[in-house]
Amino acid sequence: MTTAEADQEVTAAFLVIGDEILSGRTKDKNIGFLADYLTTIGIDLREVRIVPDVTEKIVDAVNELRAGYTYVFTSGGIGPTHDDITADSIAAAFGVPIDVDPRAKAILEAHYPPGQLTPARLRMARIPEGADLIDNPVSKAPGFRIENVHVMAGVPSIMQAMVDAIAPTLKTGRKMLSRYVDADVPESRLADQVGEIQTRFPETLIGSYPRTNDGRFTTQIVIRSRDEDTLEEATAAVREAVAGALA
């Protein structure tokens, strides 16, 4: 890989925080959303982790991920209740103090009727020192960004609005383009040819995915590349291999 190509790669990890996902009680809807979103804007999602509401687990994961990727996104644990420990955990991960942030407090004061900004609600204004706020158009309590880590809500509608809010601030890479070829044969029938095409086009990423259609196994071959010409050439080779397998 040349330096110019390396410069175009912007990578990300997503950290989902919450006991309720691990117990199965809540089914995550944010991973698929963020995966699609980042792919569309040219950021490569390279890793996802789901951890419980346990400070040490959050701290360790954040520190490992922020060292390894351009960006880290987190969801969950920034509400007003005792189990919302994400903000404090992020402060601990960065080794910075955390307290009620005047900007966040002003947002909540403007939102709640006089006298309704209870101590519990004020917890949502706790922001690590040095962080920027992330706008929450849905329910006001903000997320925040500290260095390369973006801390967002777990409720999908709020999380999605926050992603929209931060997207313009993100560095994006040359977009990964993709094509797919469906084949009405099991993937083992194509495996040798597709493996050979992958070897022939090392700068593409070729995936072979089994599907079921009406009880039969079929295949979808996905070809990905940042270069359009390479993508078209490799896709043509896959189409030819599929035609051969069907013949």
Added chain:
Amino acid sequence: MTTAEADQEVTAAFLVIGDEILSGRTKDKNIGFLADYLTTIGIDLREVRIVPDVTEKIVDAVNELRAGYTYVFTSGGIGPTHDDITADSIAAAFGVPIDVDPRAKAILEAHYPPGQLTPARLRMARIPEGADLIDNPVSKAPGFRIENVHVMAGVPSIMQAMVDAIAPTLKTGRKMLSRYVDADVPESRLADQVGEIQTRFPETLIGSYPRTNDGRFTTQIVIRSRDEDTLEEATAAVREAVAGALA
């Protein structure tokens, strides 16, 4: 926690392997399934990771997770194609050789018509030395277990059948019981009281989850404990707090 209680804890991590999940092209359906399944049989799912089809990433994740939890489950990457590198990566993680396994080969030979067990298909019989096979009633190519790591297919119907196959072999803990209380107020209205109840019942896990109902924010409080009496007491306290907030 007493030793007797610690003995009852059986923990697990789930490693999802596949570029297609991280690109958003395929939406994972296995995490929610396994979370529910493990909770039901009394195993605590404590962490989930999604990694790409990259040997080093798989090896590092497997080695970190198998040292930290009673069980590791993986899904994805055990098919016949060039991007199916899970079995080889697991062998590398354990530092054991891998080759075509006579038991797995026999299963595939019985399944495919004579002459149809191509080199690509035979890849699916590559099993790390010392592993036990996991039965695949759907499409025959087996998964495998090596020490505390269970390696399964990514296709949900196959993955689910494999989980059913291994469930009777798993050590399970004392089941985590749960109750929930719905409250028609935003969670910030209940935060102080619920936090106090969590402090009063340290052996329970109390979660507070914001919901939206017809545009309004409501709350579901989830109380979890391995002890039924404690669970009922804590739940009663939450019900009382909710009644107070509604009054």
